[in-house]
Amino acid sequence: MPLDIKNISASFHLRGSVVHAVRDISLSISQGETVGIVGESGSGKTVLSLSLLRLLPSPPAVVKGKALFDSFDLVNCPDRVIRSIRGNRISMIFQDPLSSFNPYLRLSDQLTEPLLCHQSISRKEALQIATDMLSQTGIKEPHKKIHCFPHQFSGGMLQRAMIAMALVTKPGILIADEPTTALDVTTQAQILSLMKTLQQKYSMSIIFITHNLGIVAGFCDKVHVMYAGMILESAETVSLFKNTSHPYTKALIRSVPSLHATVDKLYVIGGPPYDPSQPLKGCPFAPRCEFSVAECFEEKMELTEVAPNHFTCCSRIKKGEISL
Amino acid sequence: MNDSNLLEVKNLSVVFGEINRKKRGYKAVNNVSFTLKKGETLGLVGESGCGKTTLGRTIIRLQKENSGNVLLNGIDLCSLSPSQLRPLRRQMQMIFQNPYSSLNPRMTVLEIIAEPFTGRYSREEKTERVSRLMMHCGLDPEMMRKFPHEFSGGQRQRIAIARSIAADPMLIIADEPVSSLDVSVQAQILNVLKSLKDSLSLTMLFISHDLSVVRYISQRVAVMYRGNIVEIGKTEDLFNNPCHPYTKALLDAVPVIDPERKIYQFKSVQSTDSDFSENSGCPFFNRCSKRKDECRLEVPKLSPSADEEGHCCACIDNYEK
Numbered sequence: 163m164p165l166d167i168k169n170i171s172a173s174f175h176l177r178g179s180v181v182h183a184v185r186d187i188s189l190s191i192s193q194g195e196t197v198g199i200v201g202e203s204g205s206g207k208t209v210l211s212l213s214l215l216r217l218l219p220s221p222p223a224v225v226k227g228k229a230l231f232d233s234f235d236l237v238n239c240p241d242r243v244i245r246s247i248r249g250n251r252i253s254m255i256f257q258d259p260l261s262s263f264n265p266y267l268r269l270s271d272q273l274t275e276p277l278l279c280h281q282s283i284s285r286k287e288a289l290q291i292a293t294d295m296l297s298q299t300g301i302k303e304p305h306k307k308i309h310c311f312p313h314q315f316s317g318g319m320l321q322r323a324m325i326a327m328a329l330v331t332k333p334g335i336l337i338a339d340e341p342t343t344a345l346d347v348t349t350q351a352q353i354l355s356l357m358k359t360l361q362q363k364y365s366m367s368i369i370f371i372t373h374n375l376g377i378v379a380g381f382c383d384k385v386h387v388m389y390a391g392m393i394l395e396s397a398e399t400v401s402l403f404k405n406t407s408h409p410y411t412k413a414l415i416r417s418v419p420s421l422h423a424t425v426d427k428l429y430v431i432g433g434p435p436y437d438p439s440q441p442l443k444g445c446p447f448a449p450r451c452e453f454s455v456a457e458c459f460e461e462k463m464e465l466t467e468v469a470p471n472h473f474t475c476c477s478r479i480k481k482g483e484i485s486l
Numbered sequence: 487m488n489d490s491n492l493l494e495v496k497n498l499s500v501v502f503g504e505i506n507r508k509k510r511g512y513k514a515v516n517n518v519s520f521t522l523k524k525g526e527t528l529g530l531v532g533e534s535g536c537g538k539t540t541l542g543r544t545i546i547r548l549q550k551e552n553s554g555n556v557l558l559n560g561i562d563l564c565s566l567s568p569s570q571l572r573p574l575r576r577q578m579q580m581i582f583q584n585p586y587s588s589l590n591p592r593m594t595v596l597e598i599i600a601e602p603f604t605g606r607y608s609r610e611e612k613t614e615r616v617s618r619l620m621m622h623c624g625l626d627p628e629m630m631r632k633f634p635h636e637f638s639g640g641q642r643q644r645i646a647i648a649r650s651i652a653a654d655p656m657l658i659i660a661d662e663p664v665s666s667l668d669v670s671v672q673a674q675i676l677n678v679l680k681s682l683k684d685s686l687s688l689t690m691l692f693i694s695h696d697l698s699v700v701r702y703i704s705q706r707v708a709v710m711y712r713g714n715i716v717e718i719g720k721t722e723d724l725f726n727n728p729c730h731p732y733t734k735a736l737l738d739a740v741p742v743i744d745p746e747r748k749i750y751q752f753k754s755v756q757s758t759d760s761d762f763s764e765n766s767g768c769p770f771f772n773r774c775s776k777r778k779d780e781c782r783l784e785v786p787k788l789s790p791s792a793d794e795e796g797h798c799c800a801c802i803d804n805y806e807k
Contacts, residue, residue, distance in 0.1 A: 376741030
């Protein structure tokens with residue numbers, strides 16, 4: 163199911179000061195596509211996904227803009243409508259599987275809950291569907307395991323259960339917020355391959371939020387790089403890594419230690435991280451950028467196409483003054 | 487003993503939950519031996535729960551061993567009484583994973599960093615030393631009167647590093663020092679550690695689950711699996727020519743920045759879910775893609791690989807070569 167996000171901004175109004183977590187972001191996701199959103203902590207990637215599902219507490223959060231999904235506007239529709247979509251047609255997987263389950267309830271209760279809420283279906287049928295889903299995520303003996311409590315599962319198993327819970331209603335869009343950060347590399351690879359299989363089976367769209375450039379490179383079709391609540395670069399994955407056109411993306415790629423080569427000194431992005439409570443003028447990355455000139459601090463940034471389907475908001479790249 | 491070995495770990499085992507003979511405990515560290523030369527950095531990698539942190543804590547005497555020895559400069563730490571151990575504790579320092587919980591929130595940065603040399607210097611000397619340490623670690627000495635909550639995660643980790651080198655220790659154990667940090671901050675901290683290591687010729691045991699980080703910082707790497715070291719060798723040899731199936735699987739599973747390599751096609755390791763059954767053979771048996779019937783019979787020992795010096799691997803295939 164396609165999703166069209168138009169000019170979303172999210173800000174928090176706190177005791178007189180305003181923190182802009184997401185600034186005017188537009189992006190679209192087509193059916194069956196995997197879109198990656200990368201950024202460091204504080205770049206607004208989680209706030210963006212929470213604002214799509216209206217999970218931000220309001221007040222203090224103020225969300226503006228539009229998110230069009232099947233003739234509904236997720237941001238402005240009535241609560242009744244968003245409740246029928248959330249957890250049903252758009253599901254979410256959270257970062258920490260241990261803290262996302264209710265420790266007092268058996269998995270059977272938690273996995274059938276989306277079905278019982280959204281569909282007129284008996285408890286018995288719901289349990290059957292949930293057990294099937296659990297077995298599809300690769301958990302052995304799902305008939306026994308579904309009656310366990312969360313603490314009886316390991317981290318990887320719980321993350322599988324979480325995926326099963328998100329997918330029981332066969333959603334059109336899955337939002338995965340750092341789903342593998344808490345897991346080991348081998349488990350991570352298994353979970354990613356599981357997500358890919360299920361995606362192809364149900365032709366879902368996935369919004370994959372992560373800070374790990376390696377996962378994005380190997381998992382997503384399209385990538386949006388976020389910094390200070392803005393998208394600085396967006397492109398198809400191959401194009402983003404082959405023809406990187408924003409100094410921030412390049413700097414991020416260079417600061418990851420390589421697995422296949424020995425490096426003497428890692429590249430370091432200088433300067434302090436962006437402070438979201440400061441007003442923004444010009445490019446948010448300009449104070450840390452090695453290519454910035456005076457006008458970078460003044461000019462307003464806009465995403466422009468530099469190659470087919472490759473957008474950057476670096477004005478110096480656009481003008482061809484620098485190449486990376 | 488070889489003179490250049492600063493740390494020597496011999497057949498170290500740690501068992502948790504062993505109450506009596508009837509109830510068998512869980513072997514967190516199982517018969518581990520390795521040596522660490524002066525000025526060398528050994529990376530220790532493995533999944534969570536493989537015993538790498540327990541090994542680090544046992545070396546530094548935060549955890550009691552069940553059998554085996556830890557020798558620091560030829561002195562057996564395991565046989566010392568607490569009072570004999572006390573002067574040696576200064577020689578071994580630890581950097582913890584979470585910089586938010588490893589710094590006392592009620593002490594200023596000056597007090598935190600000066601704590602290892604309490605009582606040794608006058609107030610002026612102390613301030614002088616602390617400001618030098620802070621500069622070494624890329625912190626502004628002006629900030630020494632502030633409290634930890636006023637610093638970001640990366641800066642706190644720098645404070646923890648400054649504290650760990652304050653008493654000129656012989657050995658530093660860094661337990662996942664960068665895994666809670668962002669990519670760009672991680673690069674800064676790794677560079678600080680590497681430059682300190684070179685300028686002060688520190689000996690370090692670097693524990694991490696991130697193979698690319700370990701590759702960057704270490705001269706030698708040991709891979710742990712369920713309490714056993716399954717492979718150890720020089721960084722270059724181990725990464726370019728891994729012998730153990732587990733090392734190969736780990737290396738395959740790391741997502742690398744290469745859009746042509748699809749991470750979800752990775753298939754070489756079976757699920758961990760059925761992995762808790764004990765068997766008398768190879769600990770990796772249940773998940774290994776190349777397992778044979780012989781693997782069930784006994785635990786393979788670390789044995790030198792044919793090609794490279796100092797590269798050892800605990801796999802039955804390795805003996806046969």
